[in-house]
Amino acid sequence: MNGKFVNNKTISLCIILGLLLLLTLIYWIIKPETPATMHPANPQAQQYSLKSNLTNTQDGQKEKLPVLAASLQGTEIDCPIQVDANGKLILTAGIRSCFDYFFSSLGEKTETELIADIRQYLTATLPEAAAGYAIHLLDQYVAYTHALKNMKPAANLKTGDIDGFQKVIDQMYLVQQQFFNTAEISALFGNERKLNQFNLEQMRIHANKTLSAQQKAAELAKLIDQLPATMADGVRVSMQFAELQQLTQEIRDKGGSAQELRNMRESLLGREAADRLEKVDQEEAGWQTQVNGYLAERDQILKGEASPESKQQAINQLRTQTFTTKEDLLRAQSYEMMHDRK
Structure with a gap:
C-alpha cells in the first residue's frame, strides 16, 4: 500500500477525532x-x-x-x-x-x-x-x-477545509440516526448540532475574501447571538475574544488603520467595549514607551565600566524610580528577561 496514502488517511482520522473531542469539550462547557x-x-x-x-x-x-x-x-x-x-x-x-x-x-x-x-x-x-x-x-x-x-473519513481533511468538515459532520449525523430517533437526537445532540453549524458558518465567514474585517465582525456578532440560550456567558465572551484576536491580526497583517480596527471592534463587541479597548491600547502604548526608555537607560548602565555590583545597584535604583507599583516592577523584570534573551 502506498505510504503517502496511509499517512494522509491517518492524518484525516486524527483530525476527525480531534474535532470530535473539541465538540465534546464545548458540549461539556455549554x-x-x-x-x-x-x-x-x-x-x-x-x-x-x-x-x-x-x-x-x-x-x-x-x-x-x-x-x-x-x-x-x-x-x-x-x-x-x-x-x-x-x-x-x-x-x-x-x-x-x-x-x-x-x-x-x-x-x-x-x-x-x-x-x-x-x-x-x-x-x-x-x-x-x-x-x-x-x-x-x-x-x-x-x-x-x-x-x-470506527468512522472512516469521507475525505482527507486540511485546516480550513469547510466542505471536508461538513462531510464529517454529515457522517456523524448519519451515525446518530442509526441509534436514536428524531426526538432522542434533538435532546441528546441538539446543542451540539447548533454548535457544529456555528463552527461551519464561522469558517465560511473567515474564508470569505469579499468581506472586510468590519463586515466579518458584524456577521460573527450575529452568529454568536444565535448560539443556544443555554450557553454560559463565559463561553460567549471567550468566543468573542477569539474572534477579536483573529480579526485584529488580520487587520494588522495588511497594515490596516486605527479607524479600521475601531470599526471592527465596534461591530463585533459594541461601542462601549470598543471604547474600553481603545483605552487599553493607549495605556499599553504609554507603558511600552516607559519600559522602552527604561531598557535603553539600563543598557547604558550595563555598557559602562563600573563593577557588576555597582551596575546592579544602579539598575535597581533606576527600576524603583521608573516603576512605582509592585505589579509594574514585576512586569518590568519580565521585560528585562525578554530583552536580554533577544
Missing part, C-alpha cells in the same frame, strides 16, 4: 448547569435528584448508589434527569449530561465498570419505566461512541 425547565407538555413533570447515599426502591428496600471514581468523589452528581407524573422519562439534555459525567472518569475505571455504575445509579434513582428507557439510551449512546471511533 451543557445545562441547572435543571432544565420542565417539559411544557406536562407541567406536573418533576426532577429526580440525589439527596443521600441511599435511595428507596419501589419495594421499600434500600439500594446503594455506585462508588464514584476518585476524581468525582466529593462532587455533586450531574444527572438532571426528569420524569413526568406517570414516572416516564422526559427527553432532555440532562440525560447525556449524566452519561458524560460518569464517563469523564474513564481511565480511572474501565468502560464496563462505568456502564455498570450508570445502570446502578439510574435504577436506584428513577422509577422503573424511566430507568428502563434511560438504560436503553445508555446502551445506544455507548454503541454510538464506538461507531464514531
Whole structure:
C-alpha cells in the first residue's frame, strides 16, 4: 500500500477525532448547569435528584448508589434527569449530561465498570419505566461512541477545509440516526448540532475574501447571538475574544488603520467595549514607551565600566524610580528577561 496514502488517511482520522473531542469539550462547557425547565407538555413533570447515599426502591428496600471514581468523589452528581407524573422519562439534555459525567472518569475505571455504575445509579434513582428507557439510551449512546471511533473519513481533511468538515459532520449525523430517533437526537445532540453549524458558518465567514474585517465582525456578532440560550456567558465572551484576536491580526497583517480596527471592534463587541479597548491600547502604548526608555537607560548602565555590583545597584535604583507599583516592577523584570534573551 502506498505510504503517502496511509499517512494522509491517518492524518484525516486524527483530525476527525480531534474535532470530535473539541465538540465534546464545548458540549461539556455549554451543557445545562441547572435543571432544565420542565417539559411544557406536562407541567406536573418533576426532577429526580440525589439527596443521600441511599435511595428507596419501589419495594421499600434500600439500594446503594455506585462508588464514584476518585476524581468525582466529593462532587455533586450531574444527572438532571426528569420524569413526568406517570414516572416516564422526559427527553432532555440532562440525560447525556449524566452519561458524560460518569464517563469523564474513564481511565480511572474501565468502560464496563462505568456502564455498570450508570445502570446502578439510574435504577436506584428513577422509577422503573424511566430507568428502563434511560438504560436503553445508555446502551445506544455507548454503541454510538464506538461507531464514531470506527468512522472512516469521507475525505482527507486540511485546516480550513469547510466542505471536508461538513462531510464529517454529515457522517456523524448519519451515525446518530442509526441509534436514536428524531426526538432522542434533538435532546441528546441538539446543542451540539447548533454548535457544529456555528463552527461551519464561522469558517465560511473567515474564508470569505469579499468581506472586510468590519463586515466579518458584524456577521460573527450575529452568529454568536444565535448560539443556544443555554450557553454560559463565559463561553460567549471567550468566543468573542477569539474572534477579536483573529480579526485584529488580520487587520494588522495588511497594515490596516486605527479607524479600521475601531470599526471592527465596534461591530463585533459594541461601542462601549470598543471604547474600553481603545483605552487599553493607549495605556499599553504609554507603558511600552516607559519600559522602552527604561531598557535603553539600563543598557547604558550595563555598557559602562563600573563593577557588576555597582551596575546592579544602579539598575535597581533606576527600576524603583521608573516603576512605582509592585505589579509594574514585576512586569518590568519580565521585560528585562525578554530583552536580554533577544
